[in-house]
Amino acid sequence: MFKLSQALILSICLAGCNQVSSQNSSQTQPSKEENKAQPLAAAPANKELHSPGVKAEKLPQPILDKVSAEDIKQLHSQLKALTQDVTCDTTMQCQVEAVGSRACGGPSSYIVYSNKSADSEAVKKLASKITHYESSYNAQNRLVSICQHLTRPSAQCVENKCVKLTNTSQETF
Incomplete structure (x- = not known):
């Protein structure tokens, strides 16, 4: 059944591509004025896709000089001093944060x-x-590291202290 549905979807997609290419070959080239007008016509549709309450993802910062x-x-x-007090009343107060960057990708540790x-x-x-x-x-010194993905640990309040729980993560990747 699954293979049949894949074959059906593939044939529909290919049929749609065939119609588009035949329509494109039958049309004439638009003038320069029409090309300029197209982005303006597409602009209102793009505005509808963006909502003002959604924050954009931050772009990566440039590489720093001489780290x-x-x-x-x-x-x-500084981070160790900031997070050394791990006292808690509930598990909701225990947080996990990725720290660092391995040369092969991913965080170097979790705190x-x-x-x-x-x-x-x-x-x-x-x-x-x-x-x-x-x-x-890592980039400046062209370092390499093990390409092993660290699994994000869980944290729990045990005896009024936040502790790391390994091999119990809900997030595998």
Whole structure:
């Protein structure tokens, strides 16, 4: 049944392509004035697709000049100081954040912290900065690393402390 539906969809797509190519060959080339008018006509349709409440994804930042291992070490120390208090009352206060960048891709580690004692926005901002610095450092020094994907761990409040739970993640990739 599945193969039959795939074959049907493929034949419909190919038939549609055939009609488009025959229509294109029968049409004449539009003048330069018509080409200029087309983007203006398409603009209102594009506005309908974008809603004002949706934030755009941030573009990657350019590679930083001369990032040293000492800079990265200092940022890691700041993050450790910011997240050292892992006391919690509920599991909802335990958060996990990806930190760093492996040369082969993906984060170099995950940090578990409590949003009861640490500001989540500050932790995310610092983790993002570390990731950017490590990515730049890796590119500048042409580093290679193991191409192993780290699975995002879970966190749980156990005896009023946030702890990392490995091999129990709901997010595999």
